[in-house]
Amino acid sequence: MSIRLTCYNNYDTFDGKGRERIQTNWKGKTYQMELANNKLVALAVDAEIIPSTQWNEYSTVIAAIREQIRKDRIQAKKDQAQAKRDQEQAERDQRQAKVEQEDASRDQQQAKRDQEQASRDQEQAKRDQEQASRDRVQAKHDQEQAHLDQIQAKKDQERAAEDQRLLKQMTGDLVADHIIPNEEALHELSFNGEELIVNGEKQPDSVFKKYSKKYPRFALGNTSYENGKKQFNGLHIHRN
Incomplete structure (x- = not known):
């Protein structure tokens, strides 16, 4: 016992x-x-x-x-x-618990920062996606505009070629009508709905009417031509 x-x-x-x-x-x-x-x-x-x-x-x-x-x-x-x-x-357990508590607190704070960063990244991704969508729309618009510009450039090229052909033809007529001695003699030309000036000389009304009828493209287009000057060399037609 x-x-x-x-x-x-x-x-x-x-x-x-x-x-x-x-x-x-x-x-x-x-x-x-x-x-x-x-x-x-x-x-x-x-x-x-x-x-x-x-x-x-x-x-x-x-x-x-x-x-x-x-x-x-x-x-x-x-x-x-x-x-x-x-x-x-x-005491060791208490110290360890304190360390673990501090680690947990840091982990919690880091998790909060990570969550906030993830939210910012998500918002940025959304903005990037919206910008990408706008860029696609703009790219499509630019592509369509480039196609239109290409078509317009082709038209301008064809029109310029036609203007040069008509100018050559009109120059031949000026030579035939003894207004200029030869094609190389055409230095300046101004042609609009009111007058025709060749090499600085205003042409008679009969000549003006004849060329206006035959070359309405130039008369109605307010055409100017200069050749042999450093400042300018070529044909300009202003069309309304």
Whole structure:
């Protein structure tokens, strides 16, 4: 049977003798004893003082009690050492928990920043997509405009070729009508709906009407031609 130690005191008296005072229960009885330097000096059972002549009758109980005290002391040291280790482990766990909490806080903040960045990236992607759509529309428009410009350029080229043909023909007529001596002699020409000027000389009304009828393209187009000048060389027709 194990002994339940209810009270135990260990102290020194003024004379330097080590004193131990023990109070505990054993098989339903209360034992109180006092020892000096490991020797029994007082004993009471259920509050009844036992004379020293009867102590031998209780030697087995006293020995059991003292053995239990010895074991309790050993266990107390073990418990104290374990408590210290538990406290140290608790402190380490607390420090680790603090580190993990700080890491978790940083992770949470980073996750928030990542979420905000993802939101900005998503908005930018949306803007890029909208811009790409506008660029496709503009590219299509530019392609259509380029096609129209190509068609217009072809028309302008054909018109310029026709203007040159008519100018050559008109120059031949001016030579035939003795207005200029030869084709190379045509230096300046101004032709519109009101007059015809060749090399600076205004032509008679009859000549003007003849050429206006034959070359309405030039007359109605306000045509000017200069040849042999550094500033300008060629045919210009202004069409309304």
